[in-house]
Amino acid sequence: MKQLIIPAGKQVYCISDMHLGFPDAKTSRERERVLIDWLSHIQEDVSDLFLLGDIFDFWFEYKQVVPKGFVRFIGALASLADQGVRLHVFVGNHDLWMKDYFEQELGAIIYREATDFEFQFSDKHIRICMGHGDGMGPGDYGYKLLKKVFVNPIAQFLFGWLHPDLGVRLAHAWSGTRKTSTIKAGEVPFDPETDFILSAVRDRYAIDHQLDRGVLAYVFGHRHHPIAMPLGDCATYYNLGDWFSPAYKHAYVLKITENGLDFALFQPKS
Numbered sequence: 001m002k003q004l005i006i007p008a009g010k011q012v013y014c015i016s017d018m019h020l021g022f023p024d025a026k027t028s029r030e031r032e033r034v035l036i037d038w039l040s041h042i043q044e045d046v047s048d049l050f051l052l053g054d055i056f057d058f059w060f061e062y063k064q065v066v067p068k069g070f071v072r073f074i075g076a077l078a079s080l081a082d083q084g085v086r087l088h089v090f091v092g093n094h095d096l097w098m099k100d101y102f103e104q105e106l107g108a109i110i111y112r113e114a115t116d117f118e119f120q121f122s123d124k125h126i127r128i129c130m131g132h133g134d135g136m137g138p139g140d141y142g143y144k145l146l147k148k149v150f151v152n153p154i155a156q157f158l159f160g161w162l163h164p165d166l167g168v169r170l171a172h173a174w175s176g177t178r179k180t181s182t183i184k185a186g187e188v189p190f191d192p193e194t195d196f197i198l199s200a201v202r203d204r205y206a207i208d209h210q211l212d213r214g215v216l217a218y219v220f221g222h223r224h225h226p227i228a229m230p231l232g233d234c235a236t237y238y239n240l241g242d243w244f245s246p247a248y249k250h251a252y253v254l255k256i257t258e259n260g261l262d263f264a265l266f267q268p269k270s
Contacts (some may be wrong), residue, residue, distance in 0.1 A: 001117065001119070003117075004045050004117060004118070004119050004120065005120045006048070006120060006121050008122055009045065010047035011045050011256065011257045012046070012047060012050065012241055012256035013046050013048075013049050013050065013255055014049075014050040014130070014219060015051060015052070015240055015251070015252075015253055015254075016051070016054065016132070016221025016240040016241070016242070017054045017092070017175070017221045017222065017242035018055050019036075019056070019057040019243065020056050020057065020070050020073060021057040021058060021069065022072060022244055023244075031069070032070065032072055034243075034268050035073055035243070037124065037268075038253075039076045040076070040226075043079075046085055049077060049088065050090070051089050052090045052240060053133070053134070053221050053222065054091075054093065054095060054222070054242075055089060055092070055096050056070065058072060058095070058103065059094070061099040061100075061101050066254065067190055068195050070170075070201075070218060074105075076197035078106055081108070081176065087106055087109070088109050089108045089109070090110075090112075090132045090221075091129070091132065092132040093135075105251075111130075111131070113132065114204075115129070116129050116176070116215065117129075117130060124258060125259075127213065128216060128218070128219055129208075129219070129220075130220070132220065132222035133197045133221055133222035134222045136199075136201075137195075137196035137198070137199035138196065154231040164265055165210055172212075175243060197222065197223055197237075197239070198229070201220070201237045202231065205218065205237075208235075209235070214220075216234070216236070216261070217233065217235060217236050217237075217254075218236070218238070218241055219238045220237075220238070220240070221240050221241075221242075223239060224245070226241035226263075238261075240254060251259070251266040252265055259268060
């Protein structure tokens with residue numbers, strides 16, 4: 001369990017699934033502007049910022065090249081890091097090929113698996129499990145097989161030999177087609193009995209509860225639907241939604257303070 005001491009008067013913020021780059025440059029730029037405004041709004045009281053995966057719709061780090069764009073957002077993160085804010089970045093299924101660029105440039109901590117945290121405030125400790133959520137639980141075998149290919153060093157090496165203009169273009173075409181099809185097909189309702197992430201969370205909660213580990217919440221992304229579902233009497237499963245749904249209707253922010261957890265819909269400036 002990773003322990004983080006939170007200074008007096010400071011708070012922790014968590015968001016997920018911004019998918020910068022989708023579905024086109026103009027729409028993504030507007031979303032980027034909104035995100036930067038939000039980062040500016042929280043800069044006075046944030047001690048730790050958690051980005052729970054799929055920051056970008058596609059990301060690949062060549063030895064000397066990273067994808068074009070997003071400089072304003074990355075610059076805003078750099079500004080927070082320069083102020084002493086700790087940045088925690090979870091790798092999602094759309095940015096699986098994230099390596100050490102953000103570690104070197106922003107001092108960010110990169111996570112590739114679900115991780116337990118203990119946030120130590122002046123008068124209480126809050127324990128939370130966080131992750132992106134892809135590949136968790138039973139089923140979804142097609143994606144799990146595909147993920148094994150994507151994280152294979154040989155596959156990454158071969159993709160790295162493609163010229164960035166071609167590699168990035170192919171990746172955006174594949175990613176955009178899949179997500180556009182999902183949006184056109186309509187939203188899939190949340191079903192507690194078949195949701196893969198929830199199934200994995202329930203198993204994890206059962207073990208934590210039996211061992212009296214005091215985990216208060218299980219926080220994930222990937223699902224693209226905001227969820228706050230009680231697990232027994234003492235814990236909650238949260239899913240942070242996404243930032244590309246119309247009017248930011250699924251963009252939720254989880255704030256962790258000495259008074260507990262606050263899960264709220266993001267309200268963009270008019």
